[in-house]
Amino acid sequence: MDAAIEISGLHAAYDKADVLIDVSLTVAPGTITCLLGSNGAGKTTLIRAILGLTPPRAGSVKVFGAEVTGEATHRVIARGVACIPEGRRMFPKLTVAENLRLGAYQEPSEAEIKRRLAEVYDTFPRLAERRNQLAGTMSGGEQAMVSIGRGLMGKPRLLIVDEPSLGLSPLYVKENFRIIEGIRARGITVFLVEQNVHQTLAIADAGYVLSGGRVVAGGTAAELKSNAEFHAAYFG
Amino acid sequence: MDLFGQYVVNGLMLGTVYALVAVGFTLFFGVLDVIKFSHGDVLMVGAFTGFTAASGAAALGFSHPLAQLAATVVFALAGTAALGAAIARWLILPLKSAPRLNILLATLMLGTALRESVRLFYPDGSNPKAFPALLPTSSWQWGQFTLRADSSILVVTGVLVIVGLHLLINRTRLGLAIRAVAQDEETARTMGINYTLIVLVTFALGSSIAAVAGVMNGLYYNEINFGMGLLLGLIGFSAAIIGGLGNLYGAILGGFLFAALQMIGAVAMPFASAYKDVFAFAVVIALMAWKPTGLIPERASDRV
Numbered sequence: 001m002d003a004a005i006e007i008s009g010l011h012a013a014y015d016k017a018d019v020l021i022d023v024s025l026t027v028a029p030g031t032i033t034c035l036l037g038s039n040g041a042g043k044t045t046l047i048r049a050i051l052g053l054t055p056p057r058a059g060s061v062k063v064f065g066a067e068v069t070g071e072a073t074h075r076v077i078a079r080g081v082a083c084i085p086e087g088r089r090m091f092p093k094l095t096v097a098e099n100l101r102l103g104a105y106q107e108p109s110e111a112e113i114k115r116r117l118a119e120v121y122d123t124f125p126r127l128a129e130r131r132n133q134l135a136g137t138m139s140g141g142e143q144a145m146v147s148i149g150r151g152l153m154g155k156p157r158l159l160i161v162d163e164p165s166l167g168l169s170p171l172y173v174k175e176n177f178r179i180i181e182g183i184r185a186r187g188i189t190v191f192l193v194e195q196n197v198h199q200t201l202a203i204a205d206a207g208y209v210l211s212g213g214r215v216v217a218g219g220t221a222a223e224l225k226s227n228a229e230f231h232a233a234y235f236g
Numbered sequence: 237m238d239l240f241g242q243y244v245v246n247g248l249m250l251g252t253v254y255a256l257v258a259v260g261f262t263l264f265f266g267v268l269d270v271i272k273f274s275h276g277d278v279l280m281v282g283a284f285t286g287f288t289a290a291s292g293a294a295a296l297g298f299s300h301p302l303a304q305l306a307a308t309v310v311f312a313l314a315g316t317a318a319l320g321a322a323i324a325r326w327l328i329l330p331l332k333s334a335p336r337l338n339i340l341l342a343t344l345m346l347g348t349a350l351r352e353s354v355r356l357f358y359p360d361g362s363n364p365k366a367f368p369a370l371l372p373t374s375s376w377q378w379g380q381f382t383l384r385a386d387s388s389i390l391v392v393t394g395v396l397v398i399v400g401l402h403l404l405i406n407r408t409r410l411g412l413a414i415r416a417v418a419q420d421e422e423t424a425r426t427m428g429i430n431y432t433l434i435v436l437v438t439f440a441l442g443s444s445i446a447a448v449a450g451v452m453n454g455l456y457y458n459e460i461n462f463g464m465g466l467l468l469g470l471i472g473f474s475a476a477i478i479g480g481l482g483n484l485y486g487a488i489l490g491g492f493l494f495a496a497l498q499m500i501g502a503v504a505m506p507f508a509s510a511y512k513d514v515f516a517f518a519v520v521i522a523l524m525a526w527k528p529t530g531l532i533p534e535r536a537s538d539r540v
Binding site for chain 1: 409412413415416419420422423424425426427428429430431432
């Protein structure tokens with residue numbers, strides 16, 4: 001079975017500053033694989049490179065065995081990828097229901113979209129109550145629900161989650177991690193990008209540590225917990 | 237009373253035309269944050285395309301006005317849609333990361349190029365063309381007030397186009413994608429929206445709506461000329477600005493408001509009616525000073 005994500009020798013740069021240097025990593029299907037790293041380590045750039053938002057300078061990105069390097073974002077999404085972006089990135093002037101529908105933008109069947117909407121409302125009853133409210137007027141925690149629901153609306157095989165706990169209260173953070181575990185249980189591969197080391201490693205199967213644009217450690221979650229390099233990168 | 241009624245009909249007609257031009261500015265600004273100054277000249281190209289199609293249909297022996305009208309509408313809409321998409325694809329998207337002023341200037345120059353090309357290359361292009369009267373010329377009489385069938389058809393058509401656009405933007409998948417791109421391009425891409433396609437479709441849509449305005453204008457005045465887009469473009473842009481750029485309903489309101497100002501300037505002011513544009517633009521300047529972000533500023537619910 002092909003890896004959900006296979007990155008090899010990836011370089012990315014903005015103007016002259018190198019952001020990613022020779023990054024290689026693999027996300028095995030059916031796992032939660034995490035990418036840990038502090039601010040400015042290049043985590044978001046890596047996601048942008050996978051999604052085709054920032055074309056890399058060199059290297060290759062494969063999604064489910066297919067080369068996607070340099071592909072337009074909507075084509076990458078069409079391969080069964082969805083992303084819950086950093087900061088939730090609601091469409092603030094669209095309703096909750098419209099935000100969710102955009103998650104299923106590539107699904108042509110209205111019946112299927114309705115079925116998925118019902119599923120999301122079932123998971124987050126609060127969103128059902130607020131379906132006609134503008135997303136921009138919701139609280140941070142509610143927006144997190146919309147963002148997760150929107151990611152699931154595409155019925156992805158691979159879900160990329162960028163810093164889901166950023167800016168949320170501890171209660172919501174805990175809830176988010178529980179939901180991400182639930183997503184894996186549904187057979188969806190999760191690539192989880194986080195700064196929150198302990199809670200992330202508690203649910204992840206494997207992971208990588210990014211520091212200064214390089215992968216400095218990688219392995220199973222258990223290995224990472226005891227890895228000296230990892231501690232050096234993180235706690236310096 | 238008789239005269240007042242005529243002015244109201246005339247004002248509604250002009251308001252519809254201006255609103256149709258203004259929504260284009262607002263759509264383009266919505267999806268790409270750009271001002272496309274060639275919009276009025278695209279309208280003019282639409283009117284000339286329609287005129288050519290009508291003449292061509294007549295030359296091919298389609299003598300029925302409805303057949304000529306159909307040819308006019310189809311070719312004007314298709315031609316400007318293609319022109320609008322081409323401008324987006326080869327002029328505006330390549331300049332997307334350039335300063336906004338460069339795009340404004342580039343489209344201003346393109347507008348001049350279009351205008352001059354029609355003047356120089358269209359047969360006898362420097363002279364006004366007599367646009368054929370393709371609509372029924374009957375009229376209804378109520379006492380002193382005469383309502384012409386052609387004006388009524390034009391106003392109703394324009395209003396239907398506006399309602400249709402409203403439904404397209406708010407009720408369809410394409411409209412949802414346009415609104416998503418307008419709010420957050422990158423997240424829209426991440427949802428799987430083909431960004432480039434949506435931009436091209438939006439420019440095609442806005443341009444063909446301008447062609448409707450150009451053809452309406454030709455049918456109403458029975459005359460078109462190579463410079464007609466200059467003033468119509470400026471008025472449409474002003475209407476979009478006073479309504480609140482980026483807001484569809486503001487643009488429509490702005491269009492009707494501008495027409496009302498012209499009518500007030502022509503009828504109710506103590507100076508000659510030739511000063512109506514001076515009056516209308518002076519009020520627009522005052523309005524902009526009073527409400528710099530427009531009468532309906534971009535609010536939570538309503539960007540494009």
